[in-house]
Amino acid sequence: MIELRNVSKIYDTGKVQVRALANVSLRIEEGEFVAIMGHSGSGKSTMLNILGLLDKPESGSYCLMGEDITGLDDDDLSLLRNRIAGFVFQQFNLLPRMNSTENVGLPMVYAGRRDYRGEAAERLRQVMLSHREGHYPNELSGGEQQRVAIARALVNRPMILFADEPTGNLDTRSEAEIMGLLEDLNNSGITVIMVTHENEIARRAKRIITMRDGAIISDRTAGKKKKAAARRERLSINKILERERSSFGTAEFIDFLRQAVSSIVSHKLRSMLSILGILIGVAAVISMIAIGEGAKDSITQSLSSLGSNTLSVRPGSFRRGPVALESGAVTRITMEDADAMSRLDAVRRVSPMVSGRAQVVYGSNNWNTQIYGAGVEYARIKSAVPISGRFFTDLELRSRQKVAVVGATVVKNLFGTRNPVGQTIKINRINFKVIGILPVKGVSFHDQDDVAVIPITTAMYRVLGKEYVDAIDVEIRDPSMIDDAITSIRELIISRHRLRPDDEESFSVRDMSEMREMMSQTTGTMSTLLGIVAAISLIVGGIGIMNIMLVSVKERIKEIGLRKAIGARRRDILVQFLIESSLLTLAGGLFGIILGTSISFLISIFAQWSVKISVSAIILSTFVSVLIGIGFGLWPAVQASRLNPIDALRWE
Numbered sequence: 001m002i003e004l005r006n007v008s009k010i011y012d013t014g015k016v017q018v019r020a021l022a023n024v025s026l027r028i029e030e031g032e033f034v035a036i037m038g039h040s041g042s043g044k045s046t047m048l049n050i051l052g053l054l055d056k057p058e059s060g061s062y063c064l065m066g067e068d069i070t071g072l073d074d075d076d077l078s079l080l081r082n083r084i085a086g087f088v089f090q091q092f093n094l095l096p097r098m099n100s101t102e103n104v105g106l107p108m109v110y111a112g113r114r115d116y117r118g119e120a121a122e123r124l125r126q127v128m129l130s131h132r133e134g135h136y137p138n139e140l141s142g143g144e145q146q147r148v149a150i151a152r153a154l155v156n157r158p159m160i161l162f163a164d165e166p167t168g169n170l171d172t173r174s175e176a177e178i179m180g181l182l183e184d185l186n187n188s189g190i191t192v193i194m195v196t197h198e199n200e201i202a203r204r205a206k207r208i209i210t211m212r213d214g215a216i217i218s219d220r221t222a223g224k225k226k227k228a229a230a231r232r233e234r235l236s237i238n239k240i241l242e243r244e245r246s247s248f249g250t251a252e253f254i255d256f257l258r259q260a261v262s263s264i265v266s267h268k269l270r271s272m273l274s275i276l277g278i279l280i281g282v283a284a285v286i287s288m289i290a291i292g293e294g295a296k297d298s299i300t301q302s303l304s305s306l307g308s309n310t311l312s313v314r315p316g317s318f319r320r321g322p323v324a325l326e327s328g329a330v331t332r333i334t335m336e337d338a339d340a341m342s343r344l345d346a347v348r349r350v351s352p353m354v355s356g357r358a359q360v361v362y363g364s365n366n367w368n369t370q371i372y373g374a375g376v377e378y379a380r381i382k383s384a385v386p387i388s389g390r391f392f393t394d395l396e397l398r399s400r401q402k403v404a405v406v407g408a409t410v411v412k413n414l415f416g417t418r419n420p421v422g423q424t425i426k427i428n429r430i431n432f433k434v435i436g437i438l439p440v441k442g443v444s445f446h447d448q449d450d451v452a453v454i455p456i457t458t459a460m461y462r463v464l465g466k467e468y469v470d471a472i473d474v475e476i477r478d479p480s481m482i483d484d485a486i487t488s489i490r491e492l493i494i495s496r497h498r499l500r501p502d503d504e505e506s507f508s509v510r511d512m513s514e515m516r517e518m519m520s521q522t523t524g525t526m527s528t529l530l531g532i533v534a535a536i537s538l539i540v541g542g543i544g545i546m547n548i549m550l551v552s553v554k555e556r557i558k559e560i561g562l563r564k565a566i567g568a569r570r571r572d573i574l575v576q577f578l579i580e581s582s583l584l585t586l587a588g589g590l591f592g593i594i595l596g597t598s599i600s601f602l603i604s605i606f607a608q609w610s611v612k613i614s615v616s617a618i619i620l621s622t623f624v625s626v627l628i629g630i631g632f633g634l635w636p637a638v639q640a641s642r643l644n645p646i647d648a649l650r651w652e
Contacts, residue, residue: 001030001160001191002051007060009046009214020046021057022214030159033186034193035205043214045164048195052085052162053077054565054646067237075569080237082110082567086153090165092145093562093649094137094152097262100124101133104151109255110567111156123151127181143174150181152566154190161185163194167201179204253575260580263552264587274548275588277541278628282592282621283599284537286613290600292526294611309476310381312510313341313489315468332468333493333507335456338375340492341474346485348477351375351382352469354459360452361426362414369410370451371427373459381475384453389421389436397455400462405436407449427452428463442610482511538624541588542632549581549636560640561648570641577640581633582626589625593618 009021020043028034028051038044049055050062053069056077061070069080081087086107094103104123105116113119124130127147137145146166153161163182167175183204186192194205202208210218264271315333338352354373359366378384379391384405392403404425411420420434432454441448460466476485486509493499499506553560560573597613604611 001032001065002026002028003063004050004057005061005063007050007057007062009043009050009055010058020214021050023060024214024216025060026209026216026219028191028193030191031186031189032191032193033183033204033206034191034209035202035207036193036195036209036211037197037199037202038211039197041213042211044195044211046214047211048162048164048193049646051193052087052160053081054087054649055644064237069237075571078110078564078567078569081565082107082156084159086156086158086161087565088146088149088153088161088163088166089562089649090168092137092142092149092169093558093565094145094148095559095562096137097259097266099134099136100129100140100148100151103137103148104155106255106563107152107156107566110563110569110572116155119155120151123155124148126154127151141174142170143177146170146174146178147181150178150185154185156567158190160191160193163192165195165197167196167198175201253579256572256576256579257583259576260583263580264583270548271584271587274545275541275584275591277544278538278585278588278625279541279592279595281535281538281541282589282625283596284533285535285621285624286593286596286617287599287603287611288533289617290596290611290613291603291609292528293614293617294604294609295526297610297612309479309482311474311476311482311485311489313337313472313474313493314470314508314510316505316507333470333472334468337493337496338469338472340496341472341489344485344488344492346476346478346481346488347474349377349381349475351378351473352456352471353378353473354456354464354466354470356459356464356466358428358452358463360410360414361429362420362423365414367410367413369407371459371463372451372453373456373464374453375456377475378453378473381473384438386436387439388419389434391436392455397457400457401455402430402432402458402462403435403454404432405438405453406434407438407451408440409447409450410452411437427454430462486511535624538628542585542628545581545584545629546632546636548584549577549633550639552580553577553636553640556640557643557648557651560643561645561651564643564645565649573641573643574637577637578630578633581637582629585625585629585633586622589622592625593621596621 004024004026006023006025007021008019008023011018011020024043024047026047036044036047046055050057057070061068063069064080064084069077072080095106098106101117101120101124105120108116108119121130121133124133127150129144129147129151132140132144132148137148140148146169150166161182166182167178170178179201182192182194186206192205194201196202207219207221209216313333333352335352338350341347342350351374353375356371357368358371359368361367372378376392376394376397379386385391386405389405391405392401395401396403404427406414406420406425414420414425415423421436423434424431425434426432432452438449438451438453454463456469460469474485474489476482489509493507494501494503497506560568563573563576597618600611600613603609
């Protein structure tokens, strides 16, 4: 079954080297019950660890079932431990968050079997603990815990059972029960190799090996060897490794998920503090992006009132030394200029405009608002087609009719909930009939709904007393014609007003599409900056997760050692801790989504800011939070996966 040839093991403590085994050679046949004895420091535990594939020799060879396994890597040794060996530890090493059935079934999880409960229950019955299946380790006596450990060692039907001081922590009665159980297992065909320092316990074995100073000083048979029961067919080492080496299935994942949830729940306060950073980061990302997108939409909506493909022609100001004269002091734009512009090939619509403030009165209510005098094309150029009523006509414009179209703010302050269409208001003490309500445009630099629009002729000659227009809004037929239109308009103004060709200060032609693009870029940059600031919170949260996972690895070193001893490979441990860190960050991400969405709604309600919850931001934040869990949990997981099983089991 087992053959060691000139095996040596040296421990380097940093200051001195300790030779635990010195050229030991040993053969153990199938079906034997071997007790290894010796004083403390004799090398018996090191011998058991090497025999049980928990440790590797410095030199020499190890043959298992006739095949040399000395050069196998850690993962292959883990597979062999899971399929061939069973371990009974002196300290029991039961996982406290798992009941008896789950502790017993754990080796089957690493064997890729989901249906472990039936087999685990059978093994618990075998060790007479069927009535304690649902109990946790702290609810069991020392003898019962050791029985659970033996059941765990047997659940994968091992060929060899390794027992390290199996009765060291038990009372006399429990000691007798455990030894009787080991004898029964040996009589059923299982090879038993046990380490003990008690002669009375060693005499229950069929073969006693005594060690001193890392060498075997005696090897004797204690009694007549009984004929072992019929044994199952052996599998070759290579077949076992080929079949198991690449497996990772649902059983492992479900167990890791359950263990991760159990670990998180059992440390509620620490878990909450861990996810707090991710929670704040995700909430910040969502709320900041919501504010940025809301501001972007608000500005876009406000700029849409400028119309599409629109130019604004305005009189310029003339500078004399350091003194700037008022707009229009040199060049005055006239209604005739607007008519001339409307005849240009690139121009679709033209609307001259004047503006000023006036007091508007309805009954006992009065309100000071912005008055716009505009042409009939104003509604389509400025996307201001009334939502109720109508806009004034060309006939009303030419005849200087006293009609008005009012904004939502004016309606609210003068009429309340009453329909204003058809009502008469006074603008600067002149009666005007309200014929329509402008669409709501919101606030951008100023309240765009605090306005009343009247025919430009009425505004110039009856209300504001102006002879020249303040601006001319020009809608171009196609965006590709804007540059040509600007050139044509400049040439027209220069020609009509007899200006110098290089005179750039007498008037200006503003391209509103450029303004929209500039504002869009500005809001996009703002949203990006807000997102970056919020993402920093996610990174800080990820560092917190890494710190907590490192602490978790430190606390669970013995658990890691146990899992490796019963068959966990490096990637099993790696995946287990990555799942735990991902669950922490995912939980933080989900709570962060709720918090960020709530903050966004509260901002929109109390601060009256425009916000827009972005589904893509929610999905991205969730995805990033999981990535952070994987990224920042990777290093602790790698640290855990690299632990040597025997060193981990000895950790204090």
